[in-house]
Amino acid sequence: MTSSAPTVALVGATGAAGSTVLRVLEDRRFPLRELRTLASPRSVGSTVTFRGEELPVAVVEASRLHGCDIVFFAAGSATSKEYAPLVAAGGGVAVDKSSYFRMDPAVPLVVPEVNGERVREHRGIIANPNCVAIPLAVALAPLHRAFGLRHLTVATYQAASGAGRNLVAELAVQEQDDAAGRVPSNDFYPHVLHRNVIPGGWRMYGDDTEEEVKVTQEVRRLLELPELGVGITTVRVPVAVAHAAAVWVELETDADPATARRILESAPGVRVLDDPATQAYPTPREVAGSDEVHIGRIRRDPSREHGLALFVVADNLRKGAATNAVQVAELVLEGRR
Numbered sequence: 001m002t003s004s005a006p007t008v009a010l011v012g013a014t015g016a017a018g019s020t021v022l023r024v025l026e027d028r029r030f031p032l033r034e035l036r037t038l039a040s041p042r043s044v045g046s047t048v049t050f051r052g053e054e055l056p057v058a059v060v061e062a063s064r065l066h067g068c069d070i071v072f073f074a075a076g077s078a079t080s081k082e083y084a085p086l087v088a089a090g091g092g093v094a095v096d097k098s099s100y101f102r103m104d105p106a107v108p109l110v111v112p113e114v115n116g117e118r119v120r121e122h123r124g125i126i127a128n129p130n131c132v133a134i135p136l137a138v139a140l141a142p143l144h145r146a147f148g149l150r151h152l153t154v155a156t157y158q159a160a161s162g163a164g165r166n167l168v169a170e171l172a173v174q175e176q177d178d179a180a181g182r183v184p185s186n187d188f189y190p191h192v193l194h195r196n197v198i199p200g201g202w203r204m205y206g207d208d209t210e211e212e213v214k215v216t217q218e219v220r221r222l223l224e225l226p227e228l229g230v231g232i233t234t235v236r237v238p239v240a241v242a243h244a245a246a247v248w249v250e251l252e253t254d255a256d257p258a259t260a261r262r263i264l265e266s267a268p269g270v271r272v273l274d275d276p277a278t279q280a281y282p283t284p285r286e287v288a289g290s291d292e293v294h295i296g297r298i299r300r301d302p303s304r305e306h307g308l309a310l311f312v313v314a315d316n317l318r319k320g321a322a323t324n325a326v327q328v329a330e331l332v333l334e335g336r337r
């Protein structure tokens with residue numbers, strides 16, 4: 001840890017998203033003077049591994065955030081609501097993974113490949129979008145710039161880890177139960193996820209899941225298309241890591257698939273794998289662990305004027321959460337130089 005580097009805290013260091021922030025900070029050699037790893041009272045006495053050392057986990061409280069230059073929040077909305085404003089008031093920057101500030105017009109909502117310049121507008125809090133909204137925005141921004149985006153339809157296939165470590169653990173037990181011929185049970189999620197596909201599990205807002213509402217609002221905000229028509233169904237599938245989405249777009253002007261493919265191939269943060277004749281397309285198993293947004297099955301959607309279809313996959317814990325947050329923090333540090 002170096003002395004000119006920032007003092008950083010990570011709130012939620014023991015969770016699915018927070019523990020991935022530790023891995024991404026290691027991978028990207030993020031400069032650190034000090035790293036404070038924080039969570040709830042449940043974690044007192046536990047440690048997390050960082051750069052080969054065991055760091056003790058402390059309870060988040062105001063005094064432990066004092067003097068921090070950057071604080072990553074990955075502990076849910078209530079914690080962000082309480083502590084992120086304290087970080088901002090103390091002159092630090094809160095990089096928030098929760099949904100609490102995402103639609104606050106005073107808080108920039110940032111995906112570096114899409115609107116990284118918005119980081120400069122922060123007043124001490126920067127929001128990270130939802131783990132489906134991030135890959136959709138990375139995939140759609142270059143198509144919108146080239147052809148104009150008129151309408152979006154999405155069906156998601158979301159991994160268990162998107163709901164946190166509890167669903168990952170529950171899915172693993174269900175898998176063992178099924179293999180042993182026992183009837184699996186479910187405590188955390190409303191249905192057994194193993195050998196299943198569940199179009200719910202989120203809070204409902206009228207007829208829509210909270211996830212459907214968040215993705216719609218956040219994609220509109222990221223692409224600066226407040227009126228964009230969006231049809232979306234979010235679905236949980238028995239995959240550990242990496243969310244997939246089948247995406248159909250209607251564009252303002254005609255986009256032949258070869259041109260769209262070329263544009264996506266040169267877009268930041270995108271990797272195209274698109275040769276279905278040889279079964280080459282992204283899948284969650286292969287994408288897990290990667291920092292890019294992977295796109296395949298790029299083809300015309302003949303059911304709509306100027307329609308294109310594509311399949312988008314990204315690691316929800318990395319680009320959907322930790323990687324995006326660390327990239328945002330890197331932009332904050334660049335701005336300070």
Ligand SMILES: NC(=O)c1ccc[n+]([C@@H]2O[C@H](COP(=O)([O-])OP(=O)(O)OC[C@H]3O[C@@H](n4cnc5c(N)ncnc54)[C@H](OP(=O)(O)O)[C@@H]3O)[C@@H](O)[C@H]2O)c1
Pocket residue numbers: 011012013014015016017018038039040041042043060073074075076077079097098099129130131161162163164165166316317320321
């Ligand atoms: N999972 C994803 O793919 C993903 C993607 C994007 C954004 N996010 C966001 O990241 C946040 C964490 O999600 P997750 O999936 O990582 O959940 P998780 O696996 O359940 O982990 C929750 C973390 O938050 C901590 N925590 C909970 N209540 C707390 C409190 N009152 N004070 C301090 N720490 C508290 C937990 O600490 P203990 O160990 O002490 O309980 C744990 O470290 C959420 O806001 C979520 O929306 C998650």
